[in-house]
Amino acid sequence: MATISDVANMAGVSIATVSRAFSEPDMVSPSTRKRIHDAADTLKYRPNAIARAMVTKRTGNLAFIIYSKQAPAIMNPFYGAVLESVVSAATKEGYGMFIATDTELNTAAGKLMLQKQVDGIIFSSKPDYEILSSAKANNTPVVLINHEPDMPKTHCLLSDDYGGIRIAVRHLAELGHEKIGFVSGTFTDFIRTRRYHGFLQALGELGLRFVPEWFIECEPAIEVATKAVIKILSLIDRPTALVCANDTLAVGAVKGAQRLGFSVPEDISVTGFDDSVLCTVCEPELTSIRIDKDKMGKLAVECLMSQISGVTQTNYVRTLTATLALRSSSAKVRNLNGGSHE
């Protein structure tokens, strides 16, 4: 691998000039600049990012740390899509992206990774407290996704969970549903309580009653949700619609309904949350609540970029609005008493 001095020799200039030719092209005369770049080309020289990082104290790398209890981590329908956008945005800015899950980071070996001197960190979902606080202690720019820690001046990108669930409930209410159940998931406390309270609140606003038997909370796995929903739908007095706290739960709900012989949405309406890839795999396709995952990823790196460039931001938490992604799993309530199936 050619180094800066190889290029300097070949071009007949000092290494300082070569350095300038690459970092501040306008500070060297056109002729020498050309000579340098020619030499660099024939030598296949590329500035060594490590050496550069050593002196500039900036590595040009960002990290995306995944909350590991949220399995699958990378393939997560929500965070995976955000990551996809993050990688794209970061690369466009010339930054490299590291990824890791927080449990693996807490391995002896994993600790090594924390010394990598990244220029910024994105925490998806609940951050590992130790990692987060050491990052803040080092003044490393940080942004959290879907979590708000009890630390002051921490940048957060949140989903409008309240608004999202409210949209789902209102949508169902507009279709005539009055008996609406809620399938919650064992996510992080933060998300879980926000979506749950959003549900209660929306119900209240619309004057609908909350029926404890129609509320269930389970692990966001299809089979688990299927079984849970079967219980709810087997009640004599059962809901005609189910609001689910994410798409995985909604897929489980649809399967549960179908397994009982109900058809979706004719007998039971179901809504999901995330507007993930699952929505179009499911049959019928899932009506869901959409948070712009692509935008969230872009905002995350944008937030890091402005922190890196020292722009002082007054606004630490930003909430992305939720919209309805209307598909086929929700429809007008068929019979208002909802009990004719048996």
Added chain:
Amino acid sequence: MATISDVANMAGVSIATVSRAFSEPDMVSPSTRKRIHDAADTLKYRPNAIARAMVTKRTGNLAFIIYSKQAPAIMNPFYGAVLESVVSAATKEGYGMFIATDTELNTAAGKLMLQKQVDGIIFSSKPDYEILSSAKANNTPVVLINHEPDMPKTHCLLSDDYGGIRIAVRHLAELGHEKIGFVSGTFTDFIRTRRYHGFLQALGELGLRFVPEWFIECEPAIEVATKAVIKILSLIDRPTALVCANDTLAVGAVKGAQRLGFSVPEDISVTGFDDSVLCTVCEPELTSIRIDKDKMGKLAVECLMSQISGVTQTNYVRTLTATLALRSSSAKVRNLNGGSHE
């Protein structure tokens, strides 16, 4: 941030000793080692990975490069799962993981990543030729997943596409199917032709005829596959089973069949490929061909590790065996003439 000399000062030793205490703990006396670590702890010292990389010429980082035409890149049902395993394996080995897609890498900004001096690169699916050859020129260890380039001595991890498709065809034949169609996808040439030839070959072995009308090749997107399959299943003489080149296509096939009023698997059997998360989302759950994605990820980093440690390997291409993941989308053929539906 404390540096090595801060620790040396506090512990009253030279920086070389501090360095040893961290890299080769057994080369310093127990008492001074303790003194050093105590000092390091109170100073919150962590060796600077950049400085270390600078002199050792090893960064402790690996890269995972994603073939970008394979959208979604990161959330890809197959490669995403492999990546998940790669990240976990790499972190356990104390390596950091970079990720990038190859088109973004070819941005002016993206080229930077190639200077990041990673210790090894995993290419998923088709590698960008330029990046691959420059990596090989630099003697950077490399391993390809699901692709075999026309370069000698390149490590490859392949799926047993021939065997996998054969398993699907045989499975269907055992269920009594004689009229089997094939839904191929516009993947990379490598995968596409292997799965296609695997199909032809399996058909031949079983003495089943290949009907051109029952063969279709489309973009691996659900709606596209749905439409394509509707055409095949609308034929007077239609197949009773469809082998699909991946799960996304299979989901589309199931939807196409259902939209036509057929039920799966009673009227039409469908098999997928990858045994991905889609399988259990689909209703009925998809019978698929399983390649151990977790193992593939582990093998990929293992392969890099042994290249890094200078172990000479004689075997450059390794093929992972395929197995049948039996679920509900395939069943005994109902009526051998298969045309009673109209």
Added chain:
DNA sequence: ATGAAAGCGCTAACAG
């Protein structure tokens, strides 16, 4: 516009 020189934080001989 360009060069000389001083490091960045660490490792790796080489001495002792």
Added chain:
DNA sequence: CTGTTAGCGCTTTCAT
């Protein structure tokens, strides 16, 4: 077992 010293490849004052 420990200290000294010479860099790794680059950027960045400070001169010229």
